[in-house]
Amino acid sequence: MNLRKSHLAAAVGAALLVGGTAAQAQVTNAQQGIQVQLYGQVSRALMHADDGHSSKWFHVDGQPSSTRFGINAAGQVQPGLRVGGRIEAEMKSNPSDTVSFATPQVTNTFAERWLDAYFEGSWGRVNIGQGSNGADDASTLDLSATNMPNGTCPTDWGGGILFRTDAGGTGPTLGTGLGNCNDFESRHDRVMYTTPTFSGFRAQFGHGQRSVGGESTEGSVWYSGKLAGEFQAAIGYSTVNNSTPGGAPDRETTGGGVAWLHTSGFNLAFNMTSVKGISGTAADDRTGDHQWFKVGYKWGQHAIALDYGIYDDQSARDDEGTSIGLGYVWNPVRWTELYAGYHIFTLDRPGVTFEDITVFAVGTRIRF
Secondary structure, X not given: OOOOHHHHHHHHHHHHOOOOOOOOEEEXXXXXXXXXXXXXXXXXXXXXXXXXXXXXXXXXXXXXXXXXXXXXXXXXEEOOEEEXXXXXXXXXXXEOOOOOOOXXXXXXXXXXXXXXXXXXXXXXXXXXXXXXXXXXXXXXXXOOOOHHHHOOOHHHOOOOOEEEEOOOOEEEEHHHHOOOOOOOOOEEEXXXXXXXXXXXXXXXXXXXXXXXXXXXXXXXXXXXXXXXXXXXXXXXXXXXXXXXXXOOOOEEEEXXXXXXXXXXXXXXXXXXXXEEOOOOEOOEOXXXXXXXXXXXXXXXXXXXXXXXXXXXXXXXXXXXXXXXXEEEEEEEEOOEEEEEEEEEEEEEEOOEEEOXXXXXXXXXXXXX
16 A cells, blocks of 8 residues: 555554554545555563573563554445555563573564455455454453453463473473463464355355475364353364475364353353374374463453363374463553453473463553
8 A cells, every 4th residue: 555655654653642542643635535444552671580590570562462553555446345454563582481580571573464455245255465363262252351360362471481390300391391372373464255144154265375394274263142141152174284395293282262241240251272282203103282261350451361272192192281370451541551460381291390480460551
């Protein structure tokens, strides 16, 4: 998209001067018939980690929802046909899932998130480019409003911290030992079709290039409706043909989730994934399993929730990991939140005793 300099300057100026409003910066008629929107967020936190031998405060970018900025553009091409595009990048200084005691400062990372075009009408929507594929987020359902401190992937906090043995030896990192929650194949270059919504149901199907050596095929079915409040459910499947001359198996992921928010503010969530071929090697055909439970309560500007995760065979056969966490969020206005969260992570491996890892975080996310 080619924005005129005056329009882009107006958009940036509007974003910087939002002050007490939550409105996104908008530019209309940059090209006739199209609307352009500039948006973003800043996500920063203090994180304290303790591996049983060392402890430290880290200054981090909150990985559950990182610092980012982007541009949306959309317009009506003809009756019944709408066309749009999205460009989004993230800038993370010291990501909360990467820093460690050995590397407390990580070089600022700048990465693409979305480079996407779409066409939509009463027949559904087709997306092409860098973006979520057909099953992305089908196992991350959560209506608790506590996604930042204790969202569906607890290892977003402290994922780079190493497990330590009683004698001081090292094991896998928290993010490797308990896994990255295996939410299908995330974002990559793909083409995806989304059906219209029928009685609360919709489906998504896509094919893309997940990595240099692997193509992905994904699909999911979603439901959203009312059940004494809000109710969501999804189920998904993805396969990546990682097959190599050495015989590495394809990776297949199945999973999904449900989330319910009662009118009283009480809420529940459950998500799970099972990944066949998680090792990526022919010599290790194990399947990695992950289940995550949450119970919470929302009232006014506040939300609190308790979560519990189970992680089996993620890093090695017969590994058993758990996480238990508590999170609180204060959301005084729609575009600002302050939060605090605490997690205890354990990893049991036959013949090895690892110390627990504890992680505490307090931070903020400001969206515009």
